[in-house]
Amino acid sequence: MYKLRLFKDKFMSKLMLVLTLASVSVLFVIGIGLYYHSIPILHKLSLSDLLTTSVWKPLKGLFGFYPFIMGTLWVTGISIIIALPLCLLTALYINEYAPARIRKILTPFVNLLSGIPPVIFGVWGVLFIIPLIQDHIAPHFVAFSTGYSVLAGGIVLAVMIFPLIVSIITEVLRTIPQDLRDASLSLGATGWETTRKVVLKKALPGIIAAVVLAISRAFGETIAVLMVCGNNAVVPHSVFDPGYPLPALIANNYGEMLSIPMYDSALMFAALLLFVIILLFNIISRVILARLERKLAS
């Protein structure tokens, strides 16, 4: 009986170890798998050619990722520019100013927003943001725009990353000791002065981590951006130009990728590119956040 129990314990321990290692190793297996499938295209064209040329003609064997990289950067940049100030102010309000009652009502909405699936954001973008840009925003600046633009992608993405940024900054603000605020307030500083000179200063690493994490989320978002971005493989020059981000490129062409030589390899290279960038950004922000947490614990 005793032996059986010990055996069970040992057995379960080994089984769990195997499952743990297997599920973590997915991280490496994805990287290796994508790299392995990108080798053909990396042999044919040099890395710098792939990243800096802008001709995309799979049938002729030309794979220039530059327009797609620029499309991704434009969309991501716009979304962060819109989302960061709004989310920072919201998180500050929720954490520093709002009475407990209002805080309790507000927090669930942030969670509800984060539960909405990407495709719904896309539908909303098509129904609401596109007409808004086409009829009300673009006419003030350019002669003609269909509305399908990097701006539309950026706005939709910004709303999608609201919950992520707000929740992380709120968490970070919570780690700042109340004593610091009290000290500042007791010296006669106003609420905003305390927020700006004490709270924000202390929270800066956490805010950076939140932004880095949000960038990586925006980088990989596929379907919502694909639906509103126009998907035109040229480098955008203004916010009203259409763009074609990397994830949209992968999603749009999976159907034909096995019928054209090198095409599958090129798309897997696109996935690898996304994977590596997002992996790096995630590790950076997680290390910053873990350090903050440890500081709080000590």
Added chain:
Amino acid sequence: MKRRKYEELFFRVLMVLATVFVAGSFFLIVGTIFYKGAPYMTLDMITKTPGGGFYIGKEGGILNAIIGSIYVAGGATVLGLLISIPVAIYINMYMGGKTFLANTLRMAFDVLFGIPSIVYGAFGFLIMVYFGLRASLLGGIIAVTLLVIPILVRTLDEVIRTVPFELRDAALSLGATRWETAKVVLRQIRPGIFTAILLSFGRAIGDVASVLFTAGFSDNIPTSLHEPAATLPLAIFFQLSSPVEEVQGRGYASALVLTIIVLIITVLSEIFIRNFFKHKI
């Protein structure tokens, strides 16, 4: 002195406006979907599979996609639980929970959580090509399982950490093995497991990019793991790209169906989380 007061007021107003905007965007999205989708909502939409001329605006519904999505999300959540419960227990009970290695593992799952679904989709496609599988329900479940494992592990990990150490110590001091103690802890976190299931299911049912390559699409309800399965988000996407107005409208109605499903799941999980943490000391 006056300037400081005005500055205070100015930023306070700015903060309230920003908060109203951020929280309001939720209503704006749900409102738009309801407004556009409700007129096209019929009973046929959720009780029938696509008929002959469905994609040119004739009779039928999206039952195939609803059932397909439930199969994919349900299968992935079950499979994910079978993997992530042992992982969460291992990290907390066998590795000591607070060691460097345990924290590194947690961070690895955080990073996995950050990997976008399109990468999981592409990777799932590679797995399928490797094993010679066609786009099928099985392929979709595999890709979505990879997607939900990090969510499940991190949620279960948070939940297990709320179990008081005394409880584990009591079990261990009575001579229970670690596995027997784990069973005591598991019983304690049952509501937490339910929350994790809801979160995972909600994420799985709404995701497109991971099933795009792997699950395929079909007008029939799949009867085996090797048949392609339609999924709700993909059905929305396809219907929206149609030039026929009637089909587009049905796309809005399908979006409404998905929104309602996801909202119910999210609200339920919110309630569960609240109750779970309320009863904790």
